[in-house]
Amino acid sequence: MRILLFILRKEFIQIFRDRMMLPMLLLMPLMQLLILPFAADMDVRHLKIIIVDNDHSPVSKSLISKFTASDLFEIYAISGSYNEALKLIETDKADIILQIPHGFERNLIREGSEKVAITADAINGVKAGLGTSYLNAIIQNFNQDIALEWSNATSLTPPQDVRYSFWYNPYLRYKNFIVPAILVLLVTVISGFVSALNIVSEKEKGTIEQINVTPIKKWEFIIGKVLPFWLIGIFDFSLGLLIMYYVYGIQIVGSLSTLYLFAIVYITGILGFGLLISTVSHTQQQSMFVAFFFIMIFILMSGMFTNVESMPPWAHTISSLIPVTHFMHAVRAIVLKGSVFLDLWVDMVYILCFDVVAIAAAVINYHKTV
Amino acid sequence: MYSITAEKLTKKFGNFTAVDAITFEVKEGEIFGFLGANGAGKTTAMRILCGLSYPTSGKASVAGFDVYKQQEDIKKNIGYMSQKFSLYENLTVSENIEFYGGVYGLRMREIRPKTKNILQKLGLDSEANKLVSSLPLGWKQKLAFSTAIFHEPRIVFLDEPTSGVDPVTRRQFWEMIYEAASRGITVFVTTHYMDEAEYCNRISLMVDGRIDALDAPKKLKAEHNAQSMDEVFYALARKAKRSD
Structure with a gap:
């Protein structure tokens, strides 16, 4: 336990000292949430x-x-x-x-x-x-x-009268749809891929070799690397919720604790996935490419902008295997509709399965010995 | 008592035999030079002894622990300084020492006074709170060595610790090695500098994955009718068929 504290201390010092890291973890989410929803507005007017x-x-x-x-x-x-x-x-x-x-x-x-x-x-x-x-x-x-x-x-033919009522988003505001999505993407990028870069940079600099000859246990190293980004991920998620409310006036209809339960489980899995990426790549460049590939898939197949139901069946299947799809669905449902856990348990099961697979694969793949 | 024993230790990568049945012992408190041309298999052998890699066959023990089964026990009892510079550039001098001290299980209250002591000896006390990246290479290497033996390991492995360092600093570095050996720490060192080889109590010379010579430098020179270790090295390494 004492050893883990030393590792965490070192990680936090390094994260807060890195000139690139802090802006990436704090400024990037702010900018994305403040600017992108205006740009990603698909309402057609004027x-x-x-x-x-x-x-x-x-x-x-x-x-x-x-x-x-x-x-x-x-x-x-x-x-x-x-x-x-x-x-x-x-x-x-x-x-x-x-x-x-x-x-x-x-x-x-x-x-x-x-x-x-x-x-x-x-x-x-x-x-x-x-x-x-x-x-x-x-x-x-x-x-x-x-x-x-x-x-x-x-x-006179009586004019037909069709009345629409739009539930959960009565004014059809595109921002209500897109702001939660950007929040989800943000948490994914920060906790999943920035953590991968962090581990790979130790490989690149050669310091990981030094770590591997010390008595540091595998789980101590992994927790030491992952926990700071887990906390940062939760922090960014909370920051995003505040922006969502104060800037876009989107009120969370459902329960905040259900929302956080999903966020915590999701961030854990995506960190495992980041760890997996870091075990298979040797340089930061490689992990960037892998991350980029997955981010594209996550954005385009998760129903972030498009409708999952209108995809062909095979794409629909892939989409349902992506954890982002489920987290996105849950966040939107809780925030806009006020869905409760019982409505969303299927999403939770998918996310939990992803957690188990990603973390297991990462832990098996991470070796102190070659 | 022996610190390290190896018996027919072998490491193969596919068809390539990087380490070919080497047998040797290193005595406790000895400075043991592990020499060989590039690609002779030194680093591979060293990685096995440090518990970073499993051998293909043969036996070896380090500090009394088996390299197959007790790697984690080995790691608690050794220090290691790799070819690549291994301290964190974006941590300060004292943060680096505290981190490595901490991961070997030392407590902060043991680490603090000892760090002060060591930095004084190195003449780095005014740099304690500076980032390691701002130090010149020679100082970094001395600091890396001090860090590697901070937890008083029984054996310290040094992989080309002085490459790229100026002659004065190399001299000082070897003084530090002697000082560590006098405290009973076994030193296992690889080097390309033949003058450094003469500083060792005993040396082994690897050619194509095998150990072709193993003795005190004086005896090896006499055996090969050579004036210096340089000549011994040429005489033996010339036979090498592979290089990197």
């Missing part, structure tokens, strides 16, 4: 629209006024020709074109229907998809308006 009005009629004017009223669109220009409008799309100045044909009003009155054309820049598929559906909605709305205005009671 789409720049160009309206090519070939009709110049009162009806076309009233359609255009629908767009001025919405904050989803911003009228970039009202143009006389389609080609001119297309040029603006090509030069990236605008996102979408609405073409109102010549004789729009006349045909609408005479034949009761008319078509408009929508052209969208689809390089960003999400933006184009959402943009056209918003546009559709506005045109639908316009349809209903003129139908009501021109109708006589007999031909």
Whole structure:
């Protein structure tokens, strides 16, 4: 026990003395949580629209006024020709074109229907998809308006009425979805990969050889290396929760102790995983590459930004084997929905399994003797 | 009494025999020089004796403990200073000593006065709170040696401790080795400097994984009709078929 205290003392001195380490452990989480949620906002608003009005009629004017009223669109220009409008799309100045044909009003009155054309820049598929559906909605709305205005009671088809209610995130704020995700990613990177780098740097400098000829036991060395990062991981997680509440106004609906229980179990496993990476790599560069590979997988397959359920079955399976998926799910569910432990026990089982596998593999792989 | 005994100690890596059935003994309190060209197998043999690596076959014991079964007991009774500089650059001089003292089970109240004592002897007392990275190499090596014998081990293993160090510091380093030996610590040292070989009580010379010569430097010189250890080394090492 006394030996372990000497090891911990040395580790803490080294961590707090390292000029790179402290900013990485404290500044990086702050920056990421304060900046990334704004950047990773996938809500599409203020789409720049160009309206090519070939009709110049009162009806076309009233359609255009629908767009001025919405904050989803911003009228970039009202143009006389389609080609001119297309040029603006090509030069990236605008996102979408609405073409109102010549004789729009006349045909609408005479034949009761008319078509408009929508052209969208689809390089960003999400933006184009959402943009056209918003546009559709506005045109639908316009349809209903003129139908009501021109109708006589007999031909009036009652407008369909669909009401949505969005639970747990009533204003569909993307930040509510993404801030917990960034918090999870952060804890993963700090406790998993920074600890791996720390151990590998001892290999690189050759000091690990000196450690290996001392009577330090395997478990003493491992605990000595892992415990500081475990504490830092919990600290960063708490810091993140504070930022989530004070900066983004996200209240934790569920129980804080359940949240911490998940965090503690998860951080333990991810530290084991970091230790495993450090046992298989010989230089910091190697461990960086391995870490980078896994971070990519973690981000893209854990449902952080995407929907796990819409993945093909095989990807879904991989996703469910990644502990991040479960921790992310649990954090979101506890924070936003107020889920209780009984709702999330399956996630806990997955995380615990990962803990056991990662730690066992790391301990078996770590040798004092070659 | 012997500190180290090895009998037909062998280490193979696949088809390559790094250490080829070496047999030798090191007496208690002796300064034993372990010589050989690069790639002769010195470091491999030394790593086995320090409990860092298992032999393929043969027998060996260090401080009375078996290299197969009692590696952890060996580690409690030896000090080791590797070829690579092994102190922590981002810890201060006294933090390094305290750490290594601590991991050998010493208490802080034993470590503190002893550290002071040692730093005084080394003339480093004004540097106690400076980072090791700021020290010149010669001082670092002397400090590393003091750290390796801080817990009063029975045997200290030194792997090319003076490579890259200036002649004056080397001299001082050897004075420290003599001082340690006079306290009864067995010194097992590898070196490339033949003048240093002459300082040893006995030396062994490894060629291609085998020990080709083992005796006091004087006797070896007489045996090979040589003026200096240099000539002995050339005469024997010339036969080597492998190098690194």
